[in-house]
Amino acid sequence: MRRLLTRAALAVGLCAALSPDCLAVDFRSEVRPILSDRCYTCHGPDSGTRMSPLRLDTREGVFAEASNGRPVIVPGQPDSSELILRVAADDPARRMPPGAFGHAPLSQAEIETLRAWVREGAQWARHWAFEPIKRPAASSAPAGEWGRNPIDGFVLARMRAAGLEPSPMAERSKLLRRATLDLTGLPPTAAEVRSFLADPSPKAYEAAVDRLLASARFGERMAFRWLEAARYADTNGYQNDRERDMWRWRDWVIDAFNANMPFDRFTVEQLAGDLLPDPSLEDLIATGFNRNHRGNAENGTDPDEYQVEYAVDRLETTATVWLGLTVGCARCHDHKYDPISQREFYQFYAYFNNVSDRGRYYKYGNTPPIVRAPTPTQRESLRAMDGAIADLERRVGGHAEALRSGIRAADLAGADDWAFAEGLAVRRSFDAAGSEPAGVRGRAARLDGRRHFDLGNLADYDFYDPFTISAWVRADNQTGGIASRYLPKGPKGFGLFLVGGKVQLRVDTASISDRQRVESRNPLPIGRWVHVAGVYDGSRNTGGMRLYFDGRRVPTETLIDESLNSTKANAPLRIGHGPGPDDRFQGVLDDVRVYSRALAPDEIAVVAVRETPAEIAAMRRADRSAPQRDKLRRAYLELAAPESARSDWRRLRAALLEREAFLAELPTVMVMDERENPRPTHVLFRGSFDAPRERVEPGLFSALPSLPAGAPNNRMGLARWLTSDSHPLTARVTVNRFWQMLFGQGIVSTVEDFGSQGAAPTHPRLLDWLAAEFIEGGWDVKALMRLIATSATYRQSSAVTPELLERDPQNLLLARAPRLRLPAEAIRDQALAIAGLLSEGLGGPSVKPYQPGGLWKELSNWGAYKHDSGDRLYRRSLYTFWKRTLGPPAMLAFDAAPRETCVVREDRTNTPIQALNLMNDPTYNEAARLYAERMLREGGADDARRLAYGFLLATARGPAGREASILRESLSRYRDRFLTAPADADRVLSAGEAPRDPGLDTPELAAYATVASMLLNLDETITRE
């Protein structure tokens, strides 16, 4: 355990940096952890489980009397202190913690620590992480190679106190590779290595770091861990776990890191960008941070239950990322270890409980609140379209003005049937049938509940296709179908129906409850003509369904919103067929239309105008309604105006349709908002959604500072509070996480827990100095990364000597640089880069690289994973489509977080599954082939040069003599092998879709590719050292 630097650590002299007096036991790093871990369950902050009035988490409690009247602690006299007597008691009945409840006794070392603490006066201090950050004076470190910046002074003092000396500086090539991998997640190119080695400037390394920080790759690298913290993924995370689109948020993160957005602003925008005055689209996109949580769409879930889970997830994620506190414990009861009451938990929760989202998320796509979030390029296109449309509208308007008086009924005499032609798939007006009754115009269809019209295989839409159904309806009965392509037994298909007097729009699947239905809140008037329209925009959720009566939108209720499977029905398009097997339409229908577009409200209004264009033209202008005027204008411009006007009109219509199609393809992103009527927040008994108790208002934790003056008591205030200069946690927690990124472990190793159960900092003064520096420097992330990466501490060699391994196996004192296996993303990205395959575009929709077949299908009802092709196979790994319940196996094998919940702790395991992955995944075998081609083409004239070049690409150095001979020997062995079996050579080279260089000899390439694979599998290659 690296958590405690206890008495054992004292023995090797580690205490100096923790405590001014080496002989004293340090309460905060040594004593409180014991009390917290072993005593607080029953004698801590949780009032619900406190076993006696005794509290050991407060000064008052510790210096009070125990229940038997004896003092808990007598400073200086351990043998008179009840605390010591009880933990050290021989009698199990007296001993604390009580064995009867399954608690193990304290170890002898723990008892000795407590005893020494009491003997030395029992100094009490508040938990260190809640104390204000005080900038410590930077220790002086000897100038020169060591002592490049104040970090080194702190680190050196600490290791010297333990009798250690720093390691020599790393070799320059190693240092460049280390910094390049750490700051960009990619290896240096051969040219970068060469030019760095050739640069005589004493500031060459600093210049290289500046170059890396300025690279767009930096933002991608920084996003690796931020996406895990934010539980970012491309799916909803429950049950069938279908897709959502949050990549615009992901790109916002990359852009923000690249633009070096100050971390305080980075915080405010993500937590409360929607509450900024006049928020920009970027400000809104940023708030996707707290919509990245999972969303449940399972049939039968209780929305109220998941509403609670989402708010809790937002709270826990925010608390972990910014406060480094495990607040979640206080959901059901007061926190066992930290001063957070259950009531305070719900006060804090209230900040996150006022989003207008619903408890049940859509199975597909984004659940409101969402914003349409065009990329900068798309915004440019949109602006261009809007400009062209405005221009055309002006031109058309000019014609209309000029021709205002010129519209005559006679010009439109032939246009009685005028209708929107764009997207019109079907129209029936029944005028030909002689015996039919009078319709809205001409004849209409009378349906008697027995017959219907069968129109054959028309309008074959699936649930992602938009459509509009409209008709004039005079119903005689409460139930019956208007128009549909629908199998009532199933049910399956889509249609517009009358059910129990109300109008329903349905898009159904033959399954338990996979369907989408909305219903008009009010009944359709019976016995008179009403124009009815139902519009569906193909969004696969009822948010995209609208109903209109007589051209006006009517309020609807969502009956069910569970779309999962295809709704294609093996049925003809029918008019008058019922929603059930026997419920055929009774009444009269006229002018039934189906459009393969979602008509806009103004278009529906025009379709619902009963009068013909000629009739409108004949009316007095003042008598014309707005829709009538619109219909007349459109019909005129389309049919009767002079050619120049008609031409402009056609172009305008085409431009509008093009814009409509463009808008439909724009990405959206889920965002935060605030409900107008705040959702009341209650303390939930045992954390359960259906057990609300007292009502609470938004509020902070009493153990931490209060809201800054003038800050509103909402999410914005919360964000301002987190980023105020006097907050004790945000800066410490943040610099610690960045430190972990470069050193593999935090100064506080429990990066997620700065509370009383967390690890003590190994370098507390360094942590505070960095935090103070970060705040005073304006929360400048690149400056912080530069500071750390240019320290002598960072630049040491990572070689492990036997002495260091024995003295400090976990490298807590940093007398060497850490050797760290690369993150999952960097392992794959590096292989693609070495192979010359990496596609370097920034941002965009997530991509699907190679994945073994059948993985998705085995577990869920979502179709097969189909990998992309071309460049999309070779994007950086942070763009890989992430299905939450079944993440990319190669990423998970290398310890990427599953993205179901917030994870900030880095983890590195070493397993045979990793070995199998690197040896046999087509990703790496394809990369090995392309890498081999590079060796052959670019490496030089002979094997030695080619192998050395290959080695350089992977490790940024040349092979040592023995390494070179092992490589040569392997190459010649495989060359012989494949020369005698060229068919095997061909098969070995078959992985992946990238074309093979036809100019290269197959056995030769296979031999090189095998050596290339070895180089990709080398421990040094997948390690940053």
Place this chain on the structure above:
Amino acid sequence: MTFDPGVALTRRQLFGSSATGLGIVALSDLLAEDLRPAPANTGLDGVPHFAPRAKRVIYLFQSGGPSQMDLFDAKPGLRELQGSELPDSVRGGQRLTGMTAAQSSFPVAPSKFEFARAGESGQEFGELIPHIASISDKIAVIRSMTTEQINHDPAITYLQTGHQLAGRPSLGSWLSYGLGSESSSLPSYVVMVSLGSTGQPLYSRLWGSGFLPTRYQAVKFRAGREPVLYLNDPDGFSRTDRRTYLDGLAALNRAHLEEFGDPEIENRIAQYEMAFRMQASVPELTDLSSEPDSVFEMYGEDARKPGTYASNCLLARRLVERGVRCVQLFHRGWDHHNNLPSNLAQRCAETDRASAALVKDLERRGLLEETLVVWGGEFGRTVYCQGELTRQNYGRDHHPRCFSIWLAGGGIRGGTTHGATDDFSYNVAADPVSVPDLHATILHLMGVDHKRLTFKYQGRHFRLTDVHGALVRPILA
């Protein structure tokens, strides 16, 4: 998955060994002599906490919620109540799923299946599971399981991890973490999903390691050419090629180790050797051609088809024979909201024979005594009908209040029926068993005190059973 190589290197081996001359030593031989781990990860010190009754567990997970009153929980009295309204007093205002909450009536749907007593113990089983009935005296049936979750995702997550939300380690991961592995060439926790079964989806978190290190997660075995992801070498690349490749790689790594001294490099070499061993042991394991015909008669002809439940049952036996600690099978498709009789019959036809054969086969080989077998789903089903009700056809909604599972093998008292439900198989009438109770009991049989198997994460000492769990003593032998 537990693959700690357990390679105990001395300092001399690490730093003092001289270079092995030029390059390519047969590392496997070297490992065979002095470095190859005996059993790999040995688990935690002090675990097992006491003498285990079972060393291994096979959990046959029937995903979707099998209907207890059509299989295990006979309620003959319901026949007379066919179609009558479920009394409000029974339902007691219980939370329903969104799928039937709006239903206007809750008519009683008695099982259409016959029940019969079986074995000396006389336990009752429905007619769809005659083979399970035939091992009546070897199994303990718990009729009084209850869960807190009414929907699939949270319910199955709860059963697998002790918590309804994502993020906690699975039962098998806890066992791997606590007890370690007994095999040096196979993972300690293996999961298999019946191929082609459809129904409610599954998620990798169900066998994930949650906040435990990822090496404790299950390795999923798959039917077909490549039983473990990326197990197979590229086409055209022979075993000898791989051997020389690994020797060359190890020589390069070792050269670097001498210079850099990081023991993690040695660990990497050992992991690659483990991978090499798996490349041999897994295909050997999954190759059923050496099994005699009599075995296929037991498990059914389906067992010849890779990926079937029957085939996976047979593989489960082969895995525990080879020391794998925890094997879990998942069979989907027990979620019978409608057409229950025909769908249930189908699922039983796929699983009944092989489930029973597994128990018999383990017994025949003397493995049953130290292998715990568990059969069950994530919740039960309602007595009231969902959808159309006829004598011959009905559907049932999710039901968390009671369901039936069975256990057999190490430490289980066969022939025991534990717990009872009310006349409607709606509420537990006697001896409720919660999910943490079941977990505590499984751990207990494996020699683990569920209160003492903990992992500190986010400042808390987490355990599988959280703050709950009581042993189900009456089913223990």
